[in-house]
Amino acid sequence: MRWRFVNPAYYLKRPKHLALLFIAFVFISFFVWDRQTLVREHEEEILMLKEEVEHLQIELEELKNEGGVSVKKTNTTSKRIDFIKIDGLTTDPIEAQRREKLQPQSKNGVDSFGGLGATLIVSYDTLYIMGLDEQFQRAREWVANSLDFNKNYDASVFETTIRLRCKAKDIADRLLPAWNTPSGIPYNFINLVHGNAHNPGWTGGDSILAYSGTEQLEFIALTQRTGDPKYQQKVENVILVLNKTFPADGLLPIYINPHRGTTSHSTITFGAMGDSFYEYLLKVWIQGNKTAEVKHYREMWETSMKGLLSLVRKTGPSSFTYISEKIGNSLIDKMDELACFAPGMIALGSSGYGPDDSTKFLNLAEELALTCYNFYQSTPTKLAGEKYFFHSGQDMTVGTSWNILRPETVESLFYLWRLTGNKTYQEWGWNIFQAFEKNSRVESGYVGLKDVNTGVKDNMMQSFFLAETLKYLYLYFRHHRLYHWTSGYLTPKPIL
Secondary structure, X not given: OHHHHHOHHHHHOOHHHHHHHHHHHHHHHXXXXXXXXXXXXXHHHHHHHHHHHHHHHHHHHHHOOOOOOEEXXXXXXXXXXXXXXXXXXXXXXXXXXXXXXXXXXXXXXXXXXXXXXXXXXXOHHHHXXXXXXXXXXXXXXXXXXXXXXXXXXXXXHHHHHHHOOOOHHHHHHHHHHHHOOOOOOOOOEEEOOOOOEEOOHHHOOOEEHHHHOOOHHHHHHHHHHHOOOXXXXXXXXXXXXXXXXXXXXXXXXXXXXXXXXXEOOOOEOOOOOOHHHHHHHHHHHHHOOOOHHHHHHHHHHHHHHHHXXXXXXXXXXXXXXXXXXXXXXXXXOEEEHHHHHHHHXXXXXXXXXXHHHHHHHHHHHHHHHHHHHHHHHOOOOOOOOOEEEOOOOOOOEEEEOOEOOOOHHHHHHHHHHHHHOOHHHHHHHHHHHHHHHHHOEEOXXXXXXXXXXXXXXXXXXXXXXXXXXHHHHHHOOOHHHHEEEEOOEEEEOOOO
């Protein structure tokens, strides 16, 4: 008798029972949908809190070696000179300002890279491009005569690699022990004197994808210039290890076990801690002149672009295109401003496809660039927040509201302007520069914002602002004298 309740004919003969069944179905569906919505919202909140904790932990690691700075002012008969006393040594304030990471509002320095001259070194090419010859020569002399890597300091292998180009062999030899792991996946921090390598505790001992896969360009270039193959072998081995188990969608979680070389269950993102891995796959292929020896980099990159397409979503009501994130099988409707490197990367790589795919990816790059520009335009200060969330019926809301002068959007707009010739991108770059001038300019430099909604300033000028953000903004209006476009990438051209 009980099986009659699963027979549709039973309900067709009893309309009231059918109505009750329908009401029960609607109620259960609504309850399940409501629970899933709450779970998804909690996942977003937990992810946001986790990322803020990780950001603070990274900052804490950087500030562990911060040194004290005192200022002493002296007048001379010919002109007034301010001297800065650091660790008992008196030095020219301009030299000190460039050696330290500048804090423009308080005018105090922070040794967040252990006194390795990060701001000065990464700004080398910016000084040259802007025609600041005197400052460029002084910077070169400081690197040649004063830069010393023999410091009892736990350096981020990733951050140090992408910043230090001079005295490259010395610093690279100090970093190489980080790759001495069972899998060849490097540890992300290493003591520059003792060579002790480790990962930060908050990753559970894992290495970070972007940190581990973003040394190829520099180390390959070092092998080319020194003739010593060990640098290239170490970093290319990382790609070979990852390629052995490379997923069909080309998307890797942000944590990798350095002992087994396998990925851990964690976020998949083109934002923080994932971003530059994908960027370097493409750029190593370009650096290698797109030859057969680097073909696997391009193949891995194209596989990852298929995965990227699976993360692409559109907002309502304005249909802004964005790249979501993924945890397990769940998509998170969130995009970092850091992921705004992707429009430029996709545009740069579009020329390697056939005509149809080339057009498709270039169009995607332009759609994403529009979204990234609106990250800026959607706030009262016209400066972008760090992270954005997308909810049903809403275009975008700021999730993390600080701005630390990042270069990703202006770099992408620069690539698109050079590739398409569309001056709209040039104008957008100019608008972003004006927003920096209005909200971030202070007497001694530029600062980030604690909140892009209120405009409250922080006290830090990140080293990448001079090295990248300001450089790209300058090149919007000086490109024809410095660079030309060859075979899909920028090559140097003498200053006229």
